[in-house]
Amino acid sequence: MAHDPHNPRETALEQYLESRGVDRRSFLKFCTAVTATLALPASFARKVAAAVAADDRPSVIWLHLQECTGDTESFLRASRPTAAEVILDYLSVDYHETIMAAAGHQVEEVRRHTMEQYKGKYIAVVEGGIPTKDGGVYGCIGGHSMVDVVTEVCGNAAATICVGTCSAYGGIQAAAPNPTGAVGVGELLPSIPLVNLPGCPLNAPNLTATIVHFLTFGTLPRTDSLKRPLFAYGKRIHDNCERRAHFDAGQFVERWGDPGHRQGWCLYKMGCKGPATSHNCPQVRWNDGLGWPVGQGHGCVGCSEPGFWDTMGPLYERLPNVPGFGVETTATKVGLGIMAATAAGVAVHGVAKSIQLRAVEKKEGN
Amino acid sequence: MRRIVVKVWEFPVRLVHWTNFLAILVLCATGAYIHWPFLSTPTTAFPYVMGWMRLAHFVAGWALLAGLLVRLYWGLVGNRYARIGTFFPYLTRQGRKSFLGVLRYYALLSPRLPPHLGHNALALTVYSGIFAVMAFQVVSGFALLGQADPSGTTYLLTGWIFSFVSNGWVRFAHYAATFVMGAFLIAHVYAMWVSDLAERDGTSGSLFSGYKYGELEEFEDFGPRPR
Numbered sequence: 098m099a100h101d102p103h104n105p106r107e108t109a110l111e112q113y114l115e116s117r118g119v120d121r122r123s124f125l126k127f128c129t130a131v132t133a134t135l136a137l138p139a140s141f142a143r144k145v146a147a148a149v150a151a152d153d154r155p156s157v158i159w160l161h162l163q164e165c166t167g168d169t170e171s172f173l174r175a176s177r178p179t180a181a182e183v184i185l186d187y188l189s190v191d192y193h194e195t196i197m198a199a200a201g202h203q204v205e206e207v208r209r210h211t212m213e214q215y216k217g218k219y220i221a222v223v224e225g226g227i228p229t230k231d232g233g234v235y236g237c238i239g240g241h242s243m244v245d246v247v248t249e250v251c252g253n254a255a256a257t258i259c260v261g262t263c264s265a266y267g268g269i270q271a272a273a274p275n276p277t278g279a280v281g282v283g284e285l286l287p288s289i290p291l292v293n294l295p296g297c298p299l300n301a302p303n304l305t306a307t308i309v310h311f312l313t314f315g316t317l318p319r320t321d322s323l324k325r326p327l328f329a330y331g332k333r334i335h336d337n338c339e340r341r342a343h344f345d346a347g348q349f350v351e352r353w354g355d356p357g358h359r360q361g362w363c364l365y366k367m368g369c370k371g372p373a374t375s376h377n378c379p380q381v382r383w384n385d386g387l388g389w390p391v392g393q394g395h396g397c398v399g400c401s402e403p404g405f406w407d408t409m410g411p412l413y414e415r416l417p418n419v420p421g422f423g424v425e426t427t428a429t430k431v432g433l434g435i436m437a438a439t440a441a442g443v444a445v446h447g448v449a450k451s452i453q454l455r456a457v458e459k460k461e462g463n
Numbered sequence: 464m465r466r467i468v469v470k471v472w473e474f475p476v477r478l479v480h481w482t483n484f485l486a487i488l489v490l491c492a493t494g495a496y497i498h499w500p501f502l503s504t505p506t507t508a509f510p511y512v513m514g515w516m517r518l519a520h521f522v523a524g525w526a527l528l529a530g531l532l533v534r535l536y537w538g539l540v541g542n543r544y545a546r547i548g549t550f551f552p553y554l555t556r557q558g559r560k561s562f563l564g565v566l567r568y569y570a571l572l573s574p575r576l577p578p579h580l581g582h583n584a585l586a587l588t589v590y591s592g593i594f595a596v597m598a599f600q601v602v603s604g605f606a607l608l609g610q611a612d613p614s615g616t617t618y619l620l621t622g623w624i625f626s627f628v629s630n631g632w633v634r635f636a637h638y639a640a641t642f643v644m645g646a647f648l649i650a651h652v653y654a655m656w657v658s659d660l661a662e663r664d665g666t667s668g669s670l671f672s673g674y675k676y677g678e679l680e681e682f683e684d685f686g687p688r689p690r
Binding site: 321322327331332333336344345346347349365366370372373375402403404408409415416417419428429431432433435436438439440442443446447449450451453454457 | 498499500502509510511512513514516569571574610611613614626629630631632634635638639641642643645646649650653656657660661
C-alpha cells in the first residue's frame with residue numbers, strides 16, 4: 098500500500114514504519130504473530146493492530162545496570178529491520194544508553210524530563226542486576242547509585258519490565274557468594290507493578306508481546322508466582338522441544354559428536370535442563386527465529402530460572418551433586434553405597450543372630 | 464501353655480501391602496530407566512520406549528497414591544493393629560519399654576523380641592518414616608509430572624513444593640529417596656526372616672493369611688481376645 102501523506106487516518110507510527118520500509122502487510126503480520134505469542138484468539142489481531150498504531154503510546158525508559166547488554170543485543174541483532182524492532186526503536190527513543198545519540202548530563206536531563214512529564218505513565222525496561230551491598234557503591238550512573246536510579250525510575254513508572262535474568266533475579270553477579278549483593282528489581286521494589294522476562298538473553302518477541310499487551314489492554318499480562326508472563330513461561334521447554342520425539346523414543350545423545358548427536362537426538366543424558374525450565378524458546382527462538390541452544394545441539398542450561406548459576410549445575414549432569422560429599426559424588430553412588438551397607442549389615446547380623454538363637458535353643462532344650 | 468492363632472492383618476491391610484510392594488517395584492524399575500535411559504533403541508523396533516516407561520511409572524504412582532489413601536482410611540477404622548496411633552509407640556511408656564526391648568534384641572543382648580502381636584515397636588517407628596518417604600515420593604512425583612501443565616489441577620495441588628526448593632533439588636530428592644526405599648526393602652525382608660527364625664509366630668505367612676501364632680501368655684500382655 099502506497100504511503101498517502103494526505104490520509105488523516107494514518108498515524109505517526111504507520112508513517113514511521115513506512116519510512117523504514119515496513120509496509121502495512123508486514124505490520125499486520127507482526128500484529129498477528131504477537132497475538133499468537135500472547136496466546137490470544139486470532140480475532141484479537143485487529144485490536145492489537147489498532148492499539149499498537151494508536152498515537153498515545155507511552156514513553157519508555159530503558160535502564161542498563163549490572164549487565165552485559167546481551168538483552169539489547171538479542172533484539173538489535175536482527176538481520177533486517179522488522180516491525181517489532183522498529184516499534185521498539187520508536188517506543189524507546191527517550192532513554193536507552195546503548196542506542197541513544199546523546200550522552201552525559203544532557204541525557205540524564207532527558208530521563209528526568211520524561212519522568213516528570215509522564216509520571217506514572219511511562220514504561221520502565223530494566224536490564225541488569227542491582228548491587229545493593231555497601232550502600233550500592235558497586236554501580237553508579239551519573240553520580241547516583243543504581244539502587245537510587247531504579248527506585249526513582251521504576252517507582253514512578255506505569256509498569257516495569259525486567260528483561261533478562263539479571264534484572265529479574267540478579268543474574269550471574271548474584272551467584273554465590275554474591276559479592277556486590279546483586280538483586281533483581283522485584284526483590285528491591287516488591288510492591289511495584291512488574292513483570293519478569295528472564296533469559297540469558299531474553300527472547301525479544303516476548304518483550305514485544307508484553308509491551309503490546311500493555312498497549313492493547315492497559316495491563317501487564319497474567320504472570321506466575323515468579324512474576325513471569327504465563328504466555329511465555331507457562332510451559333516447560335522439554336514439553337515443547339523439537340527433540341521431544343527422540344526422548345519418547347528412547348533415542349539419546351550419549352557423547353558429544355556421536356551418531357545420535359549428529360542426528361539431532363535428545364540431549365537429556367547430556368544434562369539438558371529443558372525438563373526443569375519454563376520458557377517458550379522452542380517456539381520463538383533467537384535471531385529472527387533462526388535458532389536456539391537445543392536446536393543447535395547443546396542442552397538447555399536453564400538460564401531463565403532463578404539463581405540458575407547455583408541451582409542448575411552441573412550443566413552436563415542430570416542431577417545436582419550430593420551436598421557435603423564433595424564434587425563428582427552422585428546420588429547414585431551414595432544411594433548404592435547405602436544399600437550395599439544395609440545388605441552387608443543384615444548379612445553379618447543374620448549370622449550373629451543365628452548363632453545366638455542356636456545357643457539359646459540348645460540351652461532351652463528344643 | 465496354649466498355642467493360639469489370632470487374626471492380626473485384615474484384608475485391606477494385606478491388600479495394600481502387596482499393591483504397594485508391586486507399585487514400588489514398578490516405580491523403582493521404571494524410575495531407574497527414566498533417570499538413566501540405558502536401553503538404546505533402534506530407530507524402528509520399539510519406537511516409544513521412554514513413553515511406555517513413563518506411562519508405567521505414572522500408573523504405578525497413582526496405584527501407590529491409592530494404596531496410601533486406603534491405608535490412611537483403614538488407619539482410622541481398622542482393628543487395633545492397623546490404627547494410626549499404633550505407629551507412634553514411643554508416645555506411651557509401655558511402648559518406649561518395648562522399643563528398648565527391640566533394640567536389645569537387635570543388639571544381640573536378648574534372644575527374643577518383647578511380646579507383641581502386631582508389629583514390634585521399632586518396626587512401627589520405621590514404617591511411619593517409610594510412609595512419610597512414600598508420601599514425599601507421591602507429592603514430589605506428581606509435582607514433577609504436573610509441571611508439564613502449570614495451570615492444571617495436579618500442579619495446583621503439588622506445585623507448592625517448588626516455592627521451597629528448585630526443580631533440580633526436587634528431582635534429586637525424588638531420586639535419592641528411591642535408595643532409601645531400596646535399603647528399607649533389604650532390612651525389611653531380613654527383619655521378617657529373622658523374626659520367623661526367633662519367634663516362630665508365622666510372620667511371613669501372616670503377610671498372606673493375616674493370622675499370627677504364639678503362646679497365650681504372650682498375648683495376654685496386650686490383651687486381645689484369642690480366637
